[in-house]
Amino acid sequence: MLASLDRERSLALDLARSCGALALSYQTGGLLATRDKPNDEGPVTRADTEVNARILDALRRAFPDDDVIGEESSAAVTGASRCWYVDPIDGTTEFARGEDEWAVQIGLCIDGEPVLGVVHEAGAGRLAWGQCWRGELAGELLVGDQRVPLRTRDATLAGLRLVSSKSHASPKIREVMHALAIADDRNLRIGSMGVKMTAVARGVADLYVHATRGTKLWDVCAPHVVLLAAGGQVSDVRGQPLRYDPRHLGNDHGLLATQGSRHRDIVAALAPVVANWTWT
Numbered sequence: 001m002l003a004s005l006d007r008e009r010s011l012a013l014d015l016a017r018s019c020g021a022l023a024l025s026y027q028t029g030g031l032l033a034t035r036d037k038p039n040d041e042g043p044v045t046r047a048d049t050e051v052n053a054r055i056l057d058a059l060r061r062a063f064p065d066d067d068v069i070g071e072e073s074s075a076a077v078t079g080a081s082r083c084w085y086v087d088p089i090d091g092t093t094e095f096a097r098g099e100d101e102w103a104v105q106i107g108l109c110i111d112g113e114p115v116l117g118v119v120h121e122a123g124a125g126r127l128a129w130g131q132c133w134r135g136e137l138a139g140e141l142l143v144g145d146q147r148v149p150l151r152t153r154d155a156t157l158a159g160l161r162l163v164s165s166k167s168h169a170s171p172k173i174r175e176v177m178h179a180l181a182i183a184d185d186r187n188l189r190i191g192s193m194g195v196k197m198t199a200v201a202r203g204v205a206d207l208y209v210h211a212t213r214g215t216k217l218w219d220v221c222a223p224h225v226v227l228l229a230a231g232g233q234v235s236d237v238r239g240q241p242l243r244y245d246p247r248h249l250g251n252d253h254g255l256l257a258t259q260g261s262r263h264r265d266i267v268a269a270l271a272p273v274v275a276n277w278t279w280t
Contacts (some may be wrong), residue, residue: 005108005116005133011062012106012118013129015055020104020122022054023047023089027098027123043092048072051088055106059084067246071218077246083109085221085244091192093167100124101166101191103198107221109244117225119194128198130229139229141202150230152259153203157269160262163188163196163205172211175273180266197223197257201230207266209237210255213279217242217249223257232260237274239267252279 026047052072059068063082069075070086077083084106089095091102100123108116113132120127128150130139141148155161162182164173166189177187188205190196193215196208201223220242224234235241236253258266 005131008063008108008116009118009129009131011058012108012116013127015058016104016106016118016120016127019051019054019088020120020127023051023095023102023104024122026050027095043096044072045089045092045096047095048089048092051104052086055086055088055104059086059106069218069246069249071216081111083244083246085109085218087194087218087222090194090219094191095123099191101195103192103194105194105218105222107218107223107225109221112244114221114224114228114244117222119198119223119226121195121198124195126198128201128226130201130226132225132228137229139201139226150201150226151203152200152227152231153206154261155206155259157262157265159186160206160266161186161188161204163190163199163208165189165196165210166191168212170211172273172277173209176209176211176270179269179273193219193255194223197227197234200232200257200259201227203230203259206259206262208255208257209270210251211237211277212254213250213252215251215255217244217246217251220251220255227257233258233263235263235267237267237270237277239264239271254279 052070056070067080067083087105095102104120106118115133118129127142139150199205234257237256
């Protein structure tokens with residue numbers, strides 16, 4: 001029942017709000033201190049590391065038997081049935097540029113299934129949460145003081161609107177656009193994986209394709225649940241379910257997030273293209 005995750009949802013929402021406000025104060029105050037992480041894993045700022053520490057500390061104190069994994073810290077995995085995945089600032093590149101396409105993301109998996117997700121776009125003034133637990137779906141989009149139902153768009157295959165990466169464009173996206181007959185004016189390019197997936201959950205776009213390796217479970221867990229709550233579907237680009245295993249954090253075959261009703265059709269349309277992709 002939804003009430004059984006009330007405590008988890010309440011804490012995740014409080015943490016996302018408070019840490020989103022903290023990150024925003026660093027961004028607007030110019031207190032970023034950006035540096036590059038090793039192994040070409042992208043930039044990190046003071047806000048990333050501080051928000052990461054605050055969220056992980058709070059979750060571990062509240063739920064000491066759970067595994068908690070954050071992007072900006074190492075963690076021992078105990079094999080607990082419950083595992084939190086935290087991306088303190090998804091879209092650090094955009095965050096460091098002073099843009100608003102970034103999000104604080106907190107997701108919970110139980111027995112390998114994503115059940116709770118909070119995505120707070122503090123710079124844009126939007127907060128979305130989703131819950132998928134024991135057969136019940138619930139979710140909400142908060143824009144300022146307004147509460148807006150999350151709902152995907154029932155698009156036709158001929159009118160799909162794509163959202164793709166602004167900072168990490170892949171030539172494979174051109175192949176996707178050709179396979180689905182998506183014109184340039186129906187390709188919205190924005191930052192942050194969570195922001196893009198939530199754009200599908202809000203009905204602003206109809207699908208998001210991440211055509212390469214490199215994303216991790218903390219990138220996708222929270223927005224995955226938000227999109228499910230809105231009626232969408234998530235898989236890898238082959239149509240296979242994502243594997244939430246804390247011992248293997250990478251998404252090895254990309255990501256496909258859609259508005260739901262056309263997911264199978266989109267997988268089928270992309271299959272000849274995807275079959276030629278390499279994943280090294």
